Structure formats: C-alpha cells, structure tokens
Amino acid sequence: MLNFSKTFNKYEALVAQTDKLFSNIQDAYKDCVRCKIYCCDCCYAVFDLTLIEAVYINYHFQKSLSKTDQRQVLARAEKADRRFYQIKHRLQKMYLRQGMSSEEVLLHLARERAACPLLNSDNLCDLYKWRPITCRLYGIPTSIGGVAHICEKSGFKEGTAYPTVNLDNVNARLFELSKELLREIGSKEEKTHMRLVPVSTALLTDYNREYFGI
Template identity: 45%
Template sequence: MNLDLSQFFSEYEALVAQVDAVFKKVSGNFVSEVRCKEGCSDCCHALFDLTLIEAMYLNSKFSGLAEIRRNEVLIEADKADRKAQLLKRKVSKDAAEVDQAEILMRTAKERLRCPLLDLGDKCALYDYRPITCRIYGIPLEIGGKSHTCGLSGFEPGRPYPAVKLERIQDMLLLLSNRVLDAVGSKYDDFRLMHVPVSTALMTVYSDGYFGCSDSLDQDSTVAAVDESGGQNA
C-alpha cells in the first residue's frame, strides 16, 4: 500500500514497551504468582482478536519470515481461521440467551492453537507478539471484573492490582482509526473491526482492501489452502 506506516508502528511499539514495563513490575512484585516461562503456551491457545493496528503490525513482521516458514504458518492459519469463525458463530448465537459476563467466561474456556506456534510450542514471531500475549499471565480487569491465567498462582477472590485491558484496547482503537483516516478508507465498519491472529496473517493490507483504489481487490485474503489441501501458487 502507498501509506507509510512507520510512524504508526513506532507509536504502537511505544505502547507495547509500556505494557512490557507493567508486566515486568507486576511479575517482580508477585514472583511466585506470575508463572510465565519459556515452553508454556497456555496463552497461545486463547481465543482473542486484534485491533487493526496490531493486525497490520503483525502482518508486516510476518512478511519478513522465510517463504517456506510463511507457507507452513499459512496452512495452520487457514485451519485456525475456520475454527475461529465457527466458535464466533456459536458465541453470537448464545448471546441472545445469556448475559455478557457468561459469554466472556465461555469464550475464555475455548481453546484455539495459534498458527504461529511451531512444533516445539515456540512462537515464530515472539518478539512481535500482540499485547494480549504479553499480559496474559497477570491479573486483567475486563468488564469491571478481574481475570487471571489458570496456571498462575493468583488466588481467586483475593484483591490484586489488575491491568485495565479495556483502556489499552481504547488506545489501540484510536491508533487504528488514525491509520484509517490517513489511508482514506471508505469503510466505516473497519473502525471497530477486530480479527483473530489467523486472519491478520492471511490478509493483504492493500489500498484496495481499504477501498482506496479504483480497482478494488476482489479477494484480499490469501487462500492458503485449496479444497484439496494443497497450497495456492
């Protein structure tokens, strides 16, 4: 695409640095409770979505991987994306019958392997992982309630300082909307759009994708796997 994203990415990286600093402080104050360590991939099976700025940033870093590795990841991304869509349809259907808090609890229990995980359960883009991945192991406040990783040592019912995840999300949305303003997107629904990691990896963020060119892309998502299971040329 024609837009230079370097300034937006720099601002996003600054926010990431702040989040990392918070995680470091909390893990330092609660050494026995925060149990994140190399080899633990529990958060890599959580169902969550990315804002536009996160998705585009991750996509840009993904493009720097070797082609053979990208193709391997895209195959897994296609599988994960199909499963994510099925889970979202189920959640949407249940939303008419149960309250938002129950929906959040059910979603948190769903398991979806991240396509960036290799066979050794290591992330192919660890240094560039999304913010949710960076703070999963410490208490988070979501919808006014505290949530903690099930593998952590934080005791249910006890008060702990919690990161207000919605505030971070608000900042990410503001940055995402500035990108949309700068690119001149015609699509208002993009302003609240969130996508899973799998979709972020498979999407081509071109001018056409944003509705900014005369010849719009008819299919901006990479078809990683065809019906027979082979890779597209």
Template identity: 40%
Template structure:
C-alpha cells in the same frame, strides 16, 4: 501492504508495547510467586482472542518480512487457515447462543474456556514471531481488570477474591483503537468502521491490507 507511511503510528505502537512489557515486569516483580510464566508454557497460545487493526497491520507486516515465500510461509499459512476456521466456528457458536437468549456473560465465559492453537506457535511450543506478539499475549499471566472484573491465568498462583495489581484493559484497548483510527484516516479509505475492527491473529496474517481492503478501489464484490 498498502503503500502508506505508518512509520510514526508503528513507532507509537512499539512504545506502547514497551510500556506493556514494563507493566508486566513490574507485576511479576511484585508477585513472583503468582506469575508463573515460563518458556514453552504455551497456555496463552491456545486462548482465542482478537487484535485491533494497528496490531493486525504490525503482525501482517512482520509475517511478510520474515516469510515472503517458501516452505516456512506455506506451513504458517496452513496453520493460520486452520486457526481461522476454528475462530469462525466459535464465533458462530457464540452468535447462535446469543440469538437463543443465553446471557452475554455466560457466552463470554464459555468462549474463554475454548482452546485454539495459535498459528504462530511452533512445534517447540515457542512463538515463531515472539517479538511481534500483540498486547494480549504480553499481558497473559498478569491480573487483568476486564469490565470491573479480575481475570487471571488459570496456571497462575493468583487466588480467587484476592487483591492484586491489575492492568486496566479498557485503557489499553482505547489507545490501540486510537492508533487504528489514525491508520484508517491516514489511508483515506471509505471504510471508517475498519478502525474498530477486531480479528484473530490468523486473519491478520492472511489478510491483504491493500487498496481494496481500505476501500480505495472497487472490490470484485462491489
């Protein structure tokens, strides 16, 4: 990873994760019959989603700390490559549907029904980097307010049309994007758009967040 001091940004990110965990715990306490998350359920570990740059940096850092080399890193890297190819296939399929005039809401609904095994999901159906899991993983199972619509886990007990305490995803996403923007500004690279970049967990694991990535030196493509 690039030689930059992200310690304060990572500290704020960890504090945000603690807030998210507290919110999830509160929802579970209020709705114990509806929140049915349990060890090795792994339903959320097959839902395709993207993470912000600050989440990707944290995941990448932890992955390299836990698996600097060896068989464990090889197996996880191979799993990440498979997952990354599946994410690319789905996004290309969504892009083709958009070009064909399919309504965006239909595309999002179809995408949400797809299943991709997370590269970090072990053979025991437990996350191999559970403590470093991103915000989406931590909230799966609780009702979410996504663009004014209530989204719930299919395995939960939340009935359609019911009124439940819902987490406002847009606010959380903005806080993550703000932290990402500070990371990009801290580095001082030429690619400002990186602050808004969203990637799957598999790509976060595989990427090299170095000087070339942030635009501090010319890449081979340049």
C-alpha cells in the same frame, strides 16, 4: 506498499508501556508470575485483534519469516480460522437465542481453547518479538468488561486483591491507534477501525490499498 510507520511507532510505544506493566507486576509477585519458555498456555486462548495489531503482525509476518515458514504458518492459519469462526458463530447463537449477556459471552469465550497459528512444533511463537498485547499480559491479572481473568498456571488466587490491568483502557487506546492508522494512509473506510479479527485472519489478509478503499 502502504506506509504505516508513524502509527506503528505509537503502537510500539504502547507495547513498551505494556511490557513495563508486566515487568513491574512480575517483580512484585515473583512466585505468582510463572511465565517461562515453552509454556504456551496463552497460545491456546481465543481472542481478537484490533486493526492496528492485525496490520502490525501481518507486516512483520511478511517481513520477518522466510517463504517456507510463511507457508507453514498460513496452512495452520487456515485451519485455525475455521476453528475460531466456529467458536464465534456458536457463541453468537448463544447470545442471540439464549439471551446471554455480553459478560457471559466473554466468560464462555475465555474457556474456549484453540492453538494460535503462530505456535510452532517446538511450542514457541514464530513472531514472539511482535506478539499482540493480549499475549504480553496473559500471565498477570487482567480484566475486561468487568470480568477478571488470571492465568490458570499462575500463582494468583481468585478472591485475592492484586494489581490488575484494565484491558478496556488498553483496547480504547488500540481503537484510537487504529483510527489514526486509517488517517495516516488516507483511507475513507472509517468504520474499519472498529473491526476485530483473530490472529489467523490477520495473517491471511492482504492489507493493501483495495482493502482500505484507497
């Protein structure tokens, strides 16, 4: 089994920083941050994971869930994967054929809704402790590619200035960690560190030696 421990430790340090950011904004804007148990609005957002996040969540999926729970999640992942790629294929055609800018594509993507395969029938995340950074920041103001985003269920108002997390900076660090992960295991697949996949694909993928070209 491949050992990702060094890079995982660095990723977990970034997660801790992210959680601290969320906590600080939550403390400062208690009436605006309305995240609570069973609220799963973020679980229907469509987004991709960087390599480090994908490998990390796959690792804990394999390690932390029973075989029965894994089978249930994988069944949902197969359905979600088809849905996600339909969405991305449609947006790609809009980008190529209609001349949409990348910012416009991001806006369209933000409006898409599809259930995460880790969302169970109790409206809880099966891997909440190891959820991706996008999930951890969803309830506070963020921006990516110059486009601001606020959770519709929050109390934050458009047009009002708030502390905002720049996801471009977060993603830059995630790409760096993805590159470090490849170096840690001795992979020659250098371009793999830029690969982005939805949660469903991350769960369905076997991140073994063959995948990394070792």
